[in-house]
Amino acid sequence: MKTPRNNNRRSFLRTAATAATAGLASLSASKARAAEAPESAQSRTNVYGSTAQPRQGRPPQFKTRLRITKLETFLVKPRWLFLKIHTDAGIVGLGEPVLEGRAKTCAMAIEEIARDLIGKDPRNVIHHWQAIYRHAFYRGGPILTSALSGIEQALWDIKGKFLGVPIYELLGGPTRDRVRVYAHVSNSTERLKQQVAEGFTAFKTSPKNLTRSGAVATPAFIEEAAAAFAELRQAAGKEAAIGIDFHGAISAQTAKSLIRALEPFSPMFIEEPVPCQNVDAMAEIARATHLPIATGERIFTKWGFREILEKRAATILQPDLCHCGGIFEARLIAGMAEAHYATMAPHNPLGPISLAAGLQLAASIPNFLCQEQVSLGAGYLRTPFKVEKGYIAIPEGPGLGIELDENQLADKIGHDWRNAETYDENDGSVVDW
Numbered sequence: 001m002k003t004p005r006n007n008n009r010r011s012f013l014r015t016a017a018t019a020a021t022a023g024l025a026s027l028s029a030s031k032a033r034a035a036e037a038p039e040s041a042q043s044r045t046n047v048y049g050s051t052a053q054p055r056q057g058r059p060p061q062f063k064t065r066l067r068i069t070k071l072e073t074f075l076v077k078p079r080w081l082f083l084k085i086h087t088d089a090g091i092v093g094l095g096e097p098v099l100e101g102r103a104k105t106c107a108m109a110i111e112e113i114a115r116d117l118i119g120k121d122p123r124n125v126i127h128h129w130q131a132i133y134r135h136a137f138y139r140g141g142p143i144l145t146s147a148l149s150g151i152e153q154a155l156w157d158i159k160g161k162f163l164g165v166p167i168y169e170l171l172g173g174p175t176r177d178r179v180r181v182y183a184h185v186s187n188s189t190e191r192l193k194q195q196v197a198e199g200f201t202a203f204k205t206s207p208k209n210l211t212r213s214g215a216v217a218t219p220a221f222i223e224e225a226a227a228a229f230a231e232l233r234q235a236a237g238k239e240a241a242i243g244i245d246f247h248g249a250i251s252a253q254t255a256k257s258l259i260r261a262l263e264p265f266s267p268m269f270i271e272e273p274v275p276c277q278n279v280d281a282m283a284e285i286a287r288a289t290h291l292p293i294a295t296g297e298r299i300f301t302k303w304g305f306r307e308i309l310e311k312r313a314a315t316i317l318q319p320d321l322c323h324c325g326g327i328f329e330a331r332l333i334a335g336m337a338e339a340h341y342a343t344m345a346p347h348n349p350l351g352p353i354s355l356a357a358g359l360q361l362a363a364s365i366p367n368f369l370c371q372e373q374v375s376l377g378a379g380y381l382r383t384p385f386k387v388e389k390g391y392i393a394i395p396e397g398p399g400l401g402i403e404l405d406e407n408q409l410a411d412k413i414g415h416d417w418r419n420a421e422t423y424d425e426n427d428g429s430v431v432d433w
């Protein structure tokens with residue numbers, strides 16, 4: 001009988017081999033066509049890629065040659081999807097093109113998008129972003145924008161490595177030399193103390209019994225949720241920053257009552273007090289409290305954030321760099337936020353590539369508040385990140401500044417993570433979580 005370790009290793013090798021075969025097949029076809037073509041046509045073949053031909057015009061070209069040869073995705077435990085974009089110069093770019101619970105769907109999206117990227121120059125990062133987003137005709141959405149985000153991260157990683165500089169250098173940084181990060185504490189003072197011991201000074205929690213709030217909450221729900229937050233504040237002290245995430249799972253009227261009950265304990269922010277699509281209700285809630293309202297993990301691209309800012313529904317934006325369109329899209333959102341006197345606290349419940357992308361952004365913008373993280377990369381990166389006095393030093397390596405630890409990673413290949421099913425305890429109806 002095979003051990004789980006062997007199965008994982010086999011799965012890893014199988015995934016790598018399948019992706020490699022597909023990529024090499026495309027590359028071989030491209031080379032074969034190039035060999036048959038005259039010089040001028042050869043360069044067109046390489047620029048246009050192996051499987052797609054433009055209906056009109058041509059993409060911009062560099063004088064020096066660098067080509068994308070292969071895109072590989074890997075399901076990585078606990079619920080992530082890593083992307084490697086290979087080039088003919090041997091440079092490999094890393095990205096995390098994943099939507100939680102839909103990793104395989106995102107992998108398929110990458111496979112389809114790869115047809116348009118293989119054979120092209122990876123350095124036209126913004127050009128590729130525009131082409132992937134707009135040539136799809138049906139634009140955006142969680143899956144395609146997450147796939148695009150991971151590709152964009154990997155292209156920046158390649159560009160930084162090609163030029164030998166961190167991505168924040170290419171974006172005019174650094175704007176800071178260390179980045180504040182926060183950790184999850186889930187209403188547990190024990191967990192909070194553990195995170196304090198690990199160096200964190202900023203935290204996030206959720207309302208106690210969140211999924212039991214109902215359409216109209218009882219006084220018991222409000223009092224228990226406020227008391228649980230008060231305990232965390234007591235344990236963390238007045239210098240600590242503690243955000244609280246309603247997950248858009250509480251009705252607007254309950255959100256108002258709960259925010260009022262939380263005000264004496266000064267949360268760093270109230271996250272998604274209502275679903276982010278309910279912009280007018282969020283704006284009304286924002287006007288009824290002095291606490292900052294935060295939102296953004298389920299909002300995509302600069303266009304998605306426009307209404308939030310215009311209606312003053314939130315003053316802390318939380319784009320997820322694996323969902324919103326990537327590093328430069330988040331940079332553009334940060335510029336929009338700056339013009340509205342808002343700050344950025346990027347969402348990230350994902351892996352160390354996502355965190356690395358967030359650090360590059362934080363080092364590139366003036367209006368940064370705090371970066372979410374759930375993994376510093378131990379078991380995934382050759383040099384995991386370290387938190388000291390609440391901050392991570394900005395990486396100095398080229399591109400994203402990280403290297404995967406392939407040996408440790410081999411045991412973590414493959415997963416079947418699914419979103420939670422939650423139902424009302426009394427009548428079985430669906431509730432948010």
Ligand SMILES: [Mg+2]
Nearest residue numbers: 245247271297
């Ligand atoms: Mg959230």
